[in-house]
Amino acid sequence: MKFLVTGAAGFIGSFVAEKLCNLGHEVVGVDNLNSYYDPKLKNLRLMKLQNLEGFRFIKLDLADRDGISSLFARENFKRVIHLGAQAGVRYSIENPMAYVDSNLTGMMTILEGCRHHKVEHLVYASSSSVYGMNEKVPFAESDRVDHPVSLYAATKKSNELLAHSYSHLYGLPTTGLRFFTVYGPWGRPDMAPYLFLDAIANDRPINVFNGGKMKRDFTYIDDIVEGVVRVQDHIPYISFESGNVRREAPYSIYNIGNSNPVELESFIACLERALGKKAKKNYLPMQDGDVTQTFASTEALAAVTGYQPCTEVELGVKRLVEWYLDYNKLTGVQVRHPLAEGEYSQAEYAT
Known part of the structure; x- marks a missing residue:
């Protein structure tokens, strides 16, 4: 089949595109290669993909309505995996319009392209951040998500609502995936795993x-990709009550995570063992607005696809560290997030 993968130069998008190509599919990757973090890392991810049979890359902004419309008209995609977005919870406070352009307008251009060109299934990235300050664990898809605490989370919740509207109005099959903390080789340099690793390696x-007692549902990239690729083969179909009328829409939402939260202190200890050096830690009280843990219930996704994450954190961290050391030898330059240099309170956990 022919797939469109947006955000193909991004962390998750590049791995998904690679997996689809290795399965024999044709993949058109789209990305705008913005400078939220060093484009060098994005370009190196693309270099890996360019060597794969069946992959083509097109530099294009999701907010370019005419460009996206022409892309759909020209390519005749069978399925779409929409992973492109402006990332970052805290950056959304500083640059909100970037999230409107990429995450809202970008979602609309993709929905319109899918609608008008009879795409068989749209799978798109939501986020665990939609759960906001929810204290009930594990987080389940049936939980209310009416109180996002960041603009980033609000755009992701908006994406889910837009997708539901298109599924209901036009019969477009859509599946949203609420990603939890994803880590691994080639990962985003604004995410906590990379920031902590880079700091420890460089004696910062x-x-x-909260004394390291925060828990996060760290999920290794290979497990995430397996879930994404599996779910695109399961076209959703649900029915629901609207007033006194039963209506139906091909729409679904799933958590995709490890379903096994790990204490931050334990994750840091894994990094220390893999690097062979100790972290210098500043212990601070709980931050306002933070949550003590994230914990994904993945039973719904497992029931439909058989999804079962299998990478232990110790192994995943070891692979991350091995890649990090090789990458720095290759490039001679460390990749850091521009907003977080020296400010590790700014580490991102929501993917």
Whole structure:
């Protein structure tokens, strides 16, 4: 089949595109290669993909309505995996319009392209951030998500609502995936795993909040990709009550995570063992607005696809560290997030 993968130069998008090509599919990758973090990392991910049979890359902004419309008209995609977005919870406070352009307008251009060109299934990235300050664990798809605490989370919740509207109005099959903390080789340099790793490797202190007792549902990239590729083969179909009328829409939402939260202190210890050096830690109290843990219930996704994450954190961290050391030898330059240099309280956990 022919797939469109947006965000193909991104962390998850590049791995998904690679997996689809290795399965024999044709993949058109789209990305705008913005400078939220060093484009060098994005270009190196693309270099890996360019060597794969069946992959083509097109530099294109999701907010370019005419460009996206022409792309759909020209390519005749069978399925779409929409992973492109402006990332970052905290950056959304500083640059909100970037999220409107990429995450809202970008979602609309993709929905319109899918609608008008009879795409068989749209799978798109949502986020665990939609759960906001929810204290009930594990987080389940049936939980209310009416109180996002960041603009990033609000755009992701908006994406889910837009997708539902298109599924209901036009019969477009859509599946949203709420990603939890994804880590691994080639990962985003604004995410906590990379920031902590880079700090420890370079003898810089890290801020550890709540005594390191925070828990996060760290999920290794290979497990995430397996879930994404499996779910695109399962076209959704649900029915629901609207007033006194039963209506139906091909729409679904799933958590995709490890379903096994790990204490931050334990994750840091894994990094220390893999690097062979100790972290310099500043222990600080709980931050306002933070949550003590994230914990994905993945039973719904497992029931439909058989999804079962299998990478232990110790192994995943070892692979991350091995890649990091090789990458720095290859490039001679460390990749850091421009907003977080020396400010590890700014580490991102929501993917």
